[in-house]
Amino acid sequence: MSIYIDPEVAVSLRGYEVPERLGFGTAMAPVMFRAVCQDGCWSQGELIPYAPLTIDPAAKVLHYAQSCFEGMKAYRTAAGSIALFRPEKNAARMAYSAKRLCMPSVPESLFLDGVRTIAAYCANLVPGNRGESLYLRPFLIGTQADLTVSASTSYEFYVIASPSEAYHTGNMRLWVEREDARAAVGGTGDAKVGGNYAGSLLSVGRLKERGYDQSLWLNPADRSRVDELSGMNFFAVIEGKLHTPALSGSILEGITRNSLLKLARELGYDLVEGAIHIDTLLSQIASGVCTEAFACGTAAIISPISVIGDEAHSHELYQAPGPVAKALREALLDIQEGRAEDNFGWMQPVDPVNF
Amino acid sequence: MSIYIDPEVAVSLRGYEVPERLGFGTAMAPVMFRAVCQDGCWSQGELIPYAPLTIDPAAKVLHYAQSCFEGMKAYRTAAGSIALFRPEKNAARMAYSAKRLCMPSVPESLFLDGVRTIAAYCANLVPGNRGESLYLRPFLIGTQADLTVSASTSYEFYVIASPSEAYHTGNMRLWVEREDARAAVGGTGDAKVGGNYAGSLLSVGRLKERGYDQSLWLNPADRSRVDELSGMNFFAVIEGKLHTPALSGSILEGITRNSLLKLARELGYDLVEGAIHIDTLLSQIASGVCTEAFACGTAAIISPISVIGDEAHSHELYQAPGPVAKALREALLDIQEGRAEDNFGWMQPVDPVNF
Numbered sequence: 040m041s042i043y044i045d046p047e048v049a050v051s052l053r054g055y056e057v058p059e060r061l062g063f064g065t066a067m068a069p070v071m072f073r074a075v076c077q078d079g080c081w082s083q084g085e086l087i088p089y090a091p092l093t094i095d096p097a098a099k100v101l102h103y104a105q106s107c108f109e110g111m112k113a114y115r116t117a118a119g120s121i122a123l124f125r126p127e128k129n130a131a132r133m134a135y136s137a138k139r140l141c142m143p144s145v146p147e148s149l150f151l152d153g154v155r156t157i158a159a160y161c162a163n164l165v166p167g168n169r170g171e172s173l174y175l176r177p178f179l180i181g182t183q184a185d186l187t188v189s190a191s192t193s194y195e196f197y198v199i200a201s202p203s204e205a206y207h208t209g210n211m212r213l214w215v216e217r218e219d220a221r222a223a224v225g226g227t228g229d230a231k232v233g234g235n236y237a238g239s240l241l242s243v244g245r246l247k248e249r250g251y252d253q254s255l256w257l258n259p260a261d262r263s264r265v266d267e268l269s270g271m272n273f274f275a276v277i278e279g280k281l282h283t284p285a286l287s288g289s290i291l292e293g294i295t296r297n298s299l300l301k302l303a304r305e306l307g308y309d310l311v312e313g314a315i316h317i318d319t320l321l322s323q324i325a326s327g328v329c330t331e332a333f334a335c336g337t338a339a340i341i342s343p344i345s346v347i348g349d350e351a352h353s354h355e356l357y358q359a360p361g362p363v364a365k366a367l368r369e370a371l372l373d374i375q376e377g378r379a380e381d382n383f384g385w386m387q388p389v390d391p392v393n394f
Numbered sequence: 395m396s397i398y399i400d401p402e403v404a405v406s407l408r409g410y411e412v413p414e415r416l417g418f419g420t421a422m423a424p425v426m427f428r429a430v431c432q433d434g435c436w437s438q439g440e441l442i443p444y445a446p447l448t449i450d451p452a453a454k455v456l457h458y459a460q461s462c463f464e465g466m467k468a469y470r471t472a473a474g475s476i477a478l479f480r481p482e483k484n485a486a487r488m489a490y491s492a493k494r495l496c497m498p499s500v501p502e503s504l505f506l507d508g509v510r511t512i513a514a515y516c517a518n519l520v521p522g523n524r525g526e527s528l529y530l531r532p533f534l535i536g537t538q539a540d541l542t543v544s545a546s547t548s549y550e551f552y553v554i555a556s557p558s559e560a561y562h563t564g565n566m567r568l569w570v571e572r573e574d575a576r577a578a579v580g581g582t583g584d585a586k587v588g589g590n591y592a593g594s595l596l597s598v599g600r601l602k603e604r605g606y607d608q609s610l611w612l613n614p615a616d617r618s619r620v621d622e623l624s625g626m627n628f629f630a631v632i633e634g635k636l637h638t639p640a641l642s643g644s645i646l647e648g649i650t651r652n653s654l655l656k657l658a659r660e661l662g663y664d665l666v667e668g669a670i671h672i673d674t675l676l677s678q679i680a681s682g683v684c685t686e687a688f689a690c691g692t693a694a695i696i697s698p699i700s701v702i703g704d705e706a707h708s709h710e711l712y713q714a715p716g717p718v719a720k721a722l723r724e725a726l727l728d729i730q731e732g733r734a735e736d737n738f739g740w741m742q743p744v745d746p747v748n749f
Contacts, residue, residue: 063541064452064542089451091449091450091451092448092450092451092456093446093447094446094447094449095446096422096444096445096552096554097419097422097554100456101447101588102461102531102588103588103592103595104587104588104589104591105592105595106459108457138596139593139596140592140595140596141596141599176452176457178456180456185419186419186420186529187419187420187561188594188598188625189595189598190595199451199452201452201541218580219580220579221578223575223578223579223581224575225573225575225614226574226575226576226581226593227589232589232593233455233456233458233459233588233592234582234588234589234590234592236458236543237461237589238494238581238582238589239543240460240495240496240543240544240545241493244496259579259580259614260615269543
């Protein structure tokens, strides 16, 4: 289906200046992509000026959190062109998340139209310094005005965009969260849905008071094993091997996680996808057997972990950033920013639209 | 603080007709109460015409489900006056829910102003047939436009209202949910937050295909015990005693549950608040030791359960509705609708505002 481009889009884009200090996810591009779904039928996609949404006060998203989202980036390559990173993976994950909350899937073609269109029109807004990008946020919300607890009959899909720096830059101090849980066994932990994030805020608030940055969530069944961070997957280098928790049903499969595993294999690292028992890990850090740990995600790429704290002890990692984190970060960014050969076929060029 | 009444409120209310077929939560009153909170400071409350909200596309509520709500009712009493049922309990629970998601509490006085004001101005819209009421929906959402996963700095509190019938009327067929979980140990199950409801929709969709109405959720740790329904608490009559699951951390403490326990004690029932093991319960139903079961909640009051189904068997309750469900429903409704003495001091009269 063709995409409708609102005549005001050109006006909005011409009048927009990228702020000097980017931050992450605060400066919003002046346009957005939108499509609506009524009783299972999707409308034409349209690119329109960024503006507040009008949402009925009784809409399902406001009461029952019927919402899911994706995070992805458009990169400016070394050659100056614009490219998306594995957008079909985001389309597939959003379809999975939508299904978990009884929402209609955004068709892959519509999803890709959305992210490509906004990247093409916002090509001039994609910043070009190392680690910078145009962060894209596709999201889907249930909009039916009806207070019964049931799936919405109407939905709106948007893609908004934000010229951004990398999310976390420095080293991170993690706190082992043994009190709260991010997700239940049989819950929504493997889907990218709003409720997972709302429930994690209290933990982060508590640990910030103790001087930590992020929660390290454990598996909900017996809280003996590492699951993930609130929005990033976990990796550790133990006896020279790269370990990451196997997908457990309560872990969100990160696209960066998936890509790093492929990349690490190519770079010759020994990989172990399996259980990481938290108590074992902490003693391995204390004894120096675990030399480095890091988290990864679209927004942050790779964030080295300097400390993992617990009720009893604070465990300092030997190296932060360590050589594996540095090597993988470089290798991934080199592909994303077009300095290295894209052997995996991950990058999808976008033709800028000039107006 | 005084409440601002928008001059358009009178116009909206005069032009409004209560629909003939009420349903539940679909017909919305033409006014709403609103207050905003910026960096911890609450604005004056205002009563304004019901209208779509304008919400920034990057608002926290749309992405990270920072939202909580309450359900309560304004009743028309036998004498024709209007009364609220234990509104301070809803204020307290909403404060608890807000805290769980790092949101500021709505001050009790503002919460009560909100529900009283909308009930007073909508007095003419409160339907008067048995079981009917003006359903009130207070809710709080995080509105800051910022894509970082962190608590919002700005919030909006609303109370909307809907002239309604009771939510469920007939007998309910429950399905024992052994696959999905409603909440995690250490999750948000004891708070009234959107994410709990979004995650429950898939289960309900599945069981409806099998001819059932509602999920019976088990405790998340080992799924051996009954927790609750998606939006109602569970009761069973076993060997003549009234059993309900003790609050476990993953059960939402219903105000109807709390009230029924007090009422049942006054009516002379033997009460047991404790663990209800699902396998024991099913065999007690099969053997006739458990004679009736019902669910309760603000919206539905009391809904008898006729069948509890499981992978292996479908267990039919001996009586639906049973005598205990009928007696408690009558006793509670008689207080709420002003036919019986309010010995507990539960009802708070509201003076209608005429214009």
